[in-house]
Amino acid sequence: MYRLTGVTKRYSRGKETVEALRGIDLTIEDGDQLVIQGPTGGGKSTLLQMIGGLDRPTEGSVELDGVDLARISEAKLTRLRAEKIGIIFQSFNLIPTLTAQENVETALVPLGVKPAERRERAAEALRSVGLGERLGHAPAELSGGQQQRVAIARALVKKPKVLLADEPTGNLDESMRDEIMALLEGLWHEYGLTFVMVTHDSSIARRAPRLATIKAGQITLTEQRRQQQQQQQQQSYAQY
């Protein structure tokens, strides 16, 4: 479970200080899905960085299962990211020189998984996202949707507790967007992940059980009707 208390993040930009987050309080239960929405520069990605342990708040605490990510050492934070947090990026962020399988393997490297097991698990993860035939392909040989699937496989291959996605459909066309969203929703259900996603897309945001809107560094939470939402989603994704 995530518990964010009074999270403030300030950046220095020359002589000016920019307050990206202002005293955010937020709780995310295990297995929850939270969509963060807001205008550009509102602090969405900054909040995601705090939750993902990619950056530390200037003030406040970010607790994951009772561990304050703002206070633990860099080594422990790195280890925690390697073990518990899977991240999906808007631009896929695949290593261009590595194959799809090798890209997925990179998530297992810091866990010390043996090469043979690494290869097997990466292949399995790629098969689970429908890319079993593309293991040896370089990112440049894959479509945008396929690249994002590789990125999803990379995020999930280590069986994380938390899946973070930063505009995962931002670089995809509409049909590909729905395909990826259906995949993410399916995986969320299948693995019981805590799923936090930043998006600009209102149609995606509307379907989320919980919606956090960030504007000028401040958060507004909207509890959307879960049951109804889930029913709608099931109907909506059934067609894919």
Added chain:
Amino acid sequence: MFGIYLKRELGRRKKAALVIALGLALGIALVITVNSVSAGMTQAQDKVLKSLYGLGTDMTVTKARSAPTGNSSGRPNFEFDAKSDDSDEEQSSDRVMTQGGQALKAALVTKVAEQDGVANAVGALTLNVTKVNGSFTQGKAQSTTGNSGSQGQGGPGGGSTAAPQVQGGGASFDVNSYSVAGVDVTDQTLGPLAGMEITSGKTFTAAQTNAKVAVLSKSYAKENKYKVGKTLKISGTKYTVIGIATASSNESTTDVYLPLKQAQTLADSKNKVTTIYVKATDSKQIDTVKSTIQKNISGTTVTTSADLAETVSGSLSTASNLATSVGKWLSVAVLAAAFLVAALLTSSAVSRRVREFGTLKALGWPSRRVTRQVVGESMVNGLLGGALGIGLGLAAAYAVTAISPKLTAQLGSTGGGGGMGGGPGGGPGQQSTQNTMEIALSAPVSPTTIALAVGLAVTGGLIAGAMGGWRASRMRPADALRSVS
């Protein structure tokens, strides 16, 4: 993963990798070339010095130079009889002089050998022989009045009441100058013959202390058509040629080697030597031994190979100075530039991979693993540069050796009592002599030089990798997201 990732990244950035490798290669090749040429210069200098010293000699002791006294100018003079008859008989005169006209008492050899730090001391007498031979032709004195002329002798002087004029006549003389070294035949491990290799016949035996035998240098024997078994005549004394010797350095400054006693007899220098060849017990203590000898035996000059090296001038010296000064600094400058370029290019490459490294950190790669990846790539670049540099350097060194540029070395300017610098071969009676020797330059590449090149390649890779790795380690995982937004 490390190897696969490294291989793929280097494959993707072939041009950048090649630029870094070539920069390092250039610097390393230059270091190898300068080092090998420097080694060649040192070898050339050693050859020059050994041709004077002989192998195994650490220093020489000669008489301290003093001003000539009385009428002894040190110049040779020759006396030829004016013949009274009509003969064109050939006349010959040999003038034998000790090198520089100054010699030490042979007893000093023992005294030098007794000094602390001296392992062995051997005396030698170096002589310059000038042989003049030829003949006079009488001129004809002819009267201007038409009377039959009367013969004059050797020029004007044939008297005639009719004031005759001398026509024709003159002199034709050939001057042949060569050097002779008197060798202590009981100990040939030091001295003029030590660096010589007998190519025909044999060398002296210990029993031939006063035998009328000679060993000739190959060049002198060839020039004068001497062979083993033939007889050589010096100042009226006949010597049987028992051996032909070649200097291991391909340079010889002595033409004829005789037993020491014979040389002393020739020069009328009984119990005298011109040079004492000294071997120290410890080559690191040469300066100390030099001081000891100078302190304990007055009136002598002690010359070490280091002193002698300073007297080497000519193109060898110039090239040597160039190699050790300009070459060294040029190598350092090129290497520093190559290291800097490699570091900057690596750093720049890391900057272009912010998202990549940020992503890896976001995935949980520790900084050290990211740094290791960058350093690994740089090391491969460095080793590639090292391999290329070694190849280029070896090619350059091979080219220098194949071309074998000729360098001249002028040795010494202080013959006579001035020490070893004035080796044999100078003009007779000169107070200062100078030997010009021609040496073919080679560029030997030693394993140490190769090891140095590999070390430099690794250092270059490490410096570039450290710079890039440092930048990579400072990147935050949030940069993976930030570069997107």
